[in-house]
Amino acid sequence: MHQEYCLAGARLVDPLLSRDEIGDLAIRDGKIVAAEALSDAAIRLDLRGKVVAPGFLDLHVHLREPGQTHKEDIVTATRAAAAGGFTTVLAMPNTAPAIDSPEAFREFNSRLPGRAVIEVLQSVALTLGRKGEQVTDIKALKAAGVTTLTDDGSTPQDEKIMRKAMLLAKSCNLPVIDHCEDLSLSKPGVMHAGKISQKLGLPGQPRLAEERIVERDIRLCRETGCRIHLQHLSSGGSVQLLRQARKEGLPVSGEVTPHHLFLTDQAIEKFGTNAKMAPPLREETDRQMLIEALCDGTICAIATDHAPHAPDEKAQSMLQAPFGIIGLEAVVPLCLTLLYHQGLISLPELIARFSSGPRAVLGLPPATLTPGATANLTILDPDHEYLLDTAKFHSKSLNCPWQGIPCKGSVQGVFYQGQCLL
Ligand SMILES: [Zn+2]
Structure with missing residues (x-):
């Protein structure tokens, strides 16, 4: 028997229905219900000044399980996700070993019950061992219940292999999620190729390393009709290619990470390896183009690329x-502070980039606050002012440059299938 709740006096924001109003939301048996359906046993939570939104989905998370549980695991990652406002995460398959078969997919899913506190969707590799040489058995994966394919961490470098994978994915109606990096251009770079890399004497990765694959895979999308989603876009040129492709009506979408929205390659000088990521942080012009594309809807999703590493691993050289x-x-705190409170995006639009936007990428039924919907909800306090403290994080690893950032806006918690994780 589930606990019943009345979330009273909250600002209810449902981007799908263009709903934004103060009201009560009733939860019973894991679902949103009409207020009259609640019994006297319902717990009443005073949420005046708080925002209730459909549960957030992060399209890009590394759970590090199996094989790298010294960095993170299903328990710590899903607790971190819930604390961060997410009710669903899409897990990347670049684990050790890579998840590249129906057996590995089933084995992973068997680890979830009793350990994952929110919904975990596991994506599966496009090629065996993510080596980019041999396409996985996509028909068998579809039959096993797989909903998403990606070689994240890299992408097949051979266009012939990518084309074959996209044709098969299209025939199974599965989206391909794409880490756009041409290794012949990016290796051995450790940061963006520009003034800062020259100053520091570090090998750089040009924008072209990303843009060439974005261009290639949009071309393949046009030819095969396969849905593609471009991960962690970093370059202004990639944004222009995505915008053009969407104008053309191609089934292409894109995501952006908080670090590419809020940092540039200058962060390397201050934060060292805690600002080393793939693709690399680029320049202010790129950052502005990413923000513009996010706000105008060209980029439909904010995804974290949550990539935990142990302290001794990040303590190495650049x-x-x-x-x-x-x-x-x-x-979520960073986006509320640096996008919403800066007047760059409205609250309903920002919420859409965390809910309806990413759900559409995966072809999932839309999240909504309508009676009958599953009670997966994200609760925000949009005006809470504080300093971000990574010591309070639930994640097993703390590698990030966000310690002590002044924030306005916090996550109060989530409801997952009607259960309160506040
Ligand atoms: Zn990636």
């Missing part, structure tokens, strides 16, 4: 340290 930072518990 050349040696692994790429990536964590983001699950920082992204």
Whole structure:
């Protein structure tokens, strides 16, 4: 028997229905119900001044399980996700070993019950071992219940292999999620190729390393009709290619991370390896174009690319340290502070980039606050002022440059299937 709740006096924001009003929301048996349906046993939560939104989805999370649980695991990652405002995460398959078969997919899913506190969707590799050589058995994956394919961490470098994968994905009606990086241009770069990399004497990655694959895969999308989603866009040129493709009506979408929205390559000088990520942080012009594309809807999703690494791994030199930072518990406060309160985006639009936008990428039923819907909800306090404290994070790893950032706007918690995780 589920607990019943009345979320009283909240600002209810449902981008799908263009709904934005003060009201009560009733929860019973894991679903949103009409207020009259509640019994006297319902717990009444006073949420005046708070925002209730459809549950957020992060399209880009590294759970590090199996194989790298010294960095993160299903328990710590999903607790971090819930604390960060997410009720669903899409897990990347670049684990050790890579999740590239129906058996590995089933084995992963068997780890979730009793450990994951929110919904985890596991994506599966496009090519065996993510080596870019042999396409996985996409028909068998579809039959096993797989909903998303990606080689994240890289992408097939051979266009012939990518084309074959996209044709098969299209025939199974599965989207391909794409880490756009031409390794012949990016290796051995550890940061953006520009003035700062020259100053620091570090090998750089040009924008072209990303843009060439964005251009290639939009072309393949046009030819095959396969839906593609471009991950963690970093370059202004990629944004222009995405905008053009969407104008043309191609089934292409894109995401942006908080670090590419709020940092440039200058952050390397201050934060060192905690600003080393793939793709790299670029320049102010790129950052402005990413913000513009997010706000006008060209980019439909904010995704964290939550990439935990142990302290000794990130303590290595810029050349040696692994790429990536964590983001699950920082992204919503950062976006409320630096986008919403800066007047760059409205609250309903920002919420859409965390809910309806990413759900559409995966072809999931839209999240809504309508009676009958599953009670997956994100609760925000949009005016809460504080300093972000990574010591309070639930993640097993703390690699990020966000410690002590002044924030306005916090996550109060989530409801997952009607259960309160505040
Ligand atoms: Zn990636």
